[in-house]
Amino acid sequence: MSARTNLLDFTPAEALERLKAWCADKGEAAYRAGQVIQHLWMQPVADFEGITTLPKALRAKLAEDFYIGRLALTTRQKSEDGTQKFLFKLFDGEQIETVAIPDGDRMTLCISSQAGCALKCAFCATGAMGYVRNLTAGEIAGQVRELRLLADGPITATNIVFMGMGEPLMNWKAVDKVLTILNDPKGFGIGARHITISTVGVLPGIVALGKRPEQFRLAISIHAPTDDLRARLMPVNTKYPLDDVIEAAKVFDRRVTFEYVMLGGVNDGPEHALQLAKLATDCGAFVNLIPLHPGGSQGFKPTPRERIISFSREIRKAGVEVAIRKSRGMDISAACGQLKTERTKDRAKAAATA
Numbered sequence: 149m150s151a152r153t154n155l156l157d158f159t160p161a162e163a164l165e166r167l168k169a170w171c172a173d174k175g176e177a178a179y180r181a182g183q184v185i186q187h188l189w190m191q192p193v194a195d196f197e198g199i200t201t202l203p204k205a206l207r208a209k210l211a212e213d214f215y216i217g218r219l220a221l222t223t224r225q226k227s228e229d230g231t232q233k234f235l236f237k238l239f240d241g242e243q244i245e246t247v248a249i250p251d252g253d254r255m256t257l258c259i260s261s262q263a264g265c266a267l268k269c270a271f272c273a274t275g276a277m278g279y280v281r282n283l284t285a286g287e288i289a290g291q292v293r294e295l296r297l298l299a300d301g302p303i304t305a306t307n308i309v310f311m312g313m314g315e316p317l318m319n320w321k322a323v324d325k326v327l328t329i330l331n332d333p334k335g336f337g338i339g340a341r342h343i344t345i346s347t348v349g350v351l352p353g354i355v356a357l358g359k360r361p362e363q364f365r366l367a368i369s370i371h372a373p374t375d376d377l378r379a380r381l382m383p384v385n386t387k388y389p390l391d392d393v394i395e396a397a398k399v400f401d402r403r404v405t406f407e408y409v410m411l412g413g414v415n416d417g418p419e420h421a422l423q424l425a426k427l428a429t430d431c432g433a434f435v436n437l438i439p440l441h442p443g444g445s446q447g448f449k450p451t452p453r454e455r456i457i458s459f460s461r462e463i464r465k466a467g468v469e470v471a472i473r474k475s476r477g478m479d480i481s482a483a484c485g486q487l488k489t490e491r492t493k494d495r496a497k498a499a500a501t502a
């Protein structure tokens with residue numbers, strides 16, 4: 149018996165082509181392929197049985213050769229501010245997190261691209277777990293899909309940020325495909341300007357993203373304005389030093405955002421604000437200051453609110469556009485990797501007391 153293929157690991161065009169070839173092979177009408185595609189991302193269904201426009205026998209026949217990959221929801225937390233965090237279990241037992249952040253008529257999903265992460269940023273709960281594996285395209289786009297299938301009502305993304313677990317540009321092959329699935333009208337149909345890739349500055353990935361014709365957004369995690377400090381906080385700075393990252397941001401033909409997590413007493417001094425403003429001026433970047441989520445900080449303390457405000461003023465004074473990101477989900481484990489860490493600790497505790 150041949151192994152079944154997960155249709156969600158393909159772009160809509162690839163899936164259509166496969167299904168058309170399959171229909172031809174099985175003596176089915178080619179238009180059936182389009183009916184299946186309709187229900188992969190646009191109007192997602194749990195499995196082939198949910199595609200009621202297909203005859204029952206054809207649904208069973210499809211299931212012999214294909215499947216629609218699902219992620220198992222294991223934990224769901226809801227914050228008072230409406231932010232929700234989801235923990236999904238993958239086929240091999242690995243767990244990944246997705247966060248849904250409502251804001252007016254926007255619904256931003258923060259999605260994961262890897263199980264764990266190899267880059268070990270000092271302030272990050274995911275980095276502390278280490279790298280496990282890359283997610284497949286179906287597992288990355290599947291997070292957006294699963295939220296459309298929730299039993300108590302769909303959550304439909306208007307915006308996507310690749311800011312969950314993992315470094316998306318270290319998994320470019322799958323992420324490249326996911327960008328198409330997210331943006332394609334036969335996929336989720338989300339505008340490219342509403343999709344942001346966030347990277348620590350993986351240079352080959354930035355170049356590859358820049359080659360795509362769509363207006364996908366790029367955010368670079370700067371987090372420290374000098375090589376010394378950045379290398380202490382982000383070991384990847386040794387491989388991709390600040391100068392090279394800034395150079396890559398300059399040649400990226402769209403406006404870049406600098407992400408800067410505010411770490412109390414570490415990177416939040418007036419001199420850091422001036423240095424950061426200089427870097428942002430060099431490549432016309434917009435600066436996004438991120439208050440540290442207290443639960444995800446591993447020995448770092450958040451910068452006090454007044455200090456963040458004065459830091460942002462100093463940057464603005466230097467002529468750079470700057471915003472302070474709203475803190476969301478402060479009462480749940482909304483920082484990247486935090487929920488999985490907590491669940492793992494809970495299980496370890498339970499095992500120790502059993």
Ligand code: SF4
Nearest residue numbers: 265268269272275314
């Ligand atoms: S901040 Fe991002 S790149 Fe750094 S360790 Fe965490 S997940 Fe990896």
